[in-house]
Amino acid sequence: MRDARPAENTEPERGRALRRLRDQVAAEVAGGTPPPCVVDPEGGWTSADLDAAERAASACHRCPLLDLCRGYVADWPESAGVWGGLTASDRRAVERLKARSAPS
Numbered sequence: 001m002r003d004a005r006p007a008e009n010t011e012p013e014r015g016r017a018l019r020r021l022r023d024q025v026a027a028e029v030a031g032g033t034p035p036p037c038v039v040d041p042e043g044g045w046t047s048a049d050l051d052a053a054e055r056a057a058s059a060c061h062r063c064p065l066l067d068l069c070r071g072y073v074a075d076w077p078e079s080a081g082v083w084g085g086l087t088a089s090d091r092r093a094v095e096r097l098k099a100r101s102a103p104s
């Protein structure tokens with residue numbers, strides 16, 4: 001999917017995608033179902049400690065925005081932090097598997 005994006009529009013598109021995700025986070029907060037990363041911002045979502053990040057990633061599975069958040073980070077890779085129930089290490093492993101299974 002990333003390869004289809006026009007290179008000159010990459011950063012504005014990323015910004016719009018992130019804004020859509022943040023708008024949905026705000027809607028969940030307003031609706032009384034805040035995502036776990038909002039309820040406990042110190043819960044490991046931005047931690048460099050792998051154990052803390054894995055606990056945060058596990059908590060993501062209670063989030064109403066899990067699929068949206070995971071879709072965002074699949075389309076717009078983030079090098080750090082927990083997104084959509086995946087640590088940065090998980091996402092690198094997924095990328096390696098994708099690269100290995102891509103037709104050569």
Ligand code: SF4
Pocket residue numbers: 025035036037038045059060063064065066069070082083084085
């Ligand atoms: S999936 Fe995880 S990182 Fe994404 S909004 Fe929900 S709790 Fe936050």
